[in-house]
Amino acid sequence: MKFLVENNQIGIESVIYRELGFGEQLNPEGIAYRLEVLTDEIPESFHEAINSFIEQCKSDDKDQEISETPELQKLGYPDSQKLLVKAPTVLGRMIEDYLYFEFLNAIFKTSNTNAKFVINSIDRVDISGVQMQVFGKGFFRKI
Secondary structure, eight states, X not given: OEEEETTEEEOXXXXXXXXXXXXXXXXXXXXEEEEEEEGGGSOHHHHHHHHHHHXXXXXXXXXXXXXXXXXXXXXXXXXXXXXXXXXXXXXXXXXXXXXXXHHHHHHSOSOOTTOOEEEOOOOEEEEETTEEEEEEEEEEOOO
């Protein structure tokens, strides 16, 4: 796993995410980051969160006339491992739109008094082969 801020690597243990105000506009504009994760490094707790979300979508879609997650419905509500292989773009959008806190919580500690960088947003998730790349903005913490 690698975490890069403006293409400079910093230790994953030096990163936290912002819970309150996550995704809000930063002033001045935030600093770009990229998180690189091999798909076999994705914590089991996140796979469990994905599968729980998919089951909830399946149940909700069954109860409603219109599916809120038509892509999952068309795919037959696959589990996280199948989604990762067969429809990585769908999984990426799920992280961007719904599962961003579950993802961040699985990767980072929510509180770290020694953290140097704070993630403010997840703007894009690309999954290709055995690698996931997460792009977003954040800021350096004033200690």
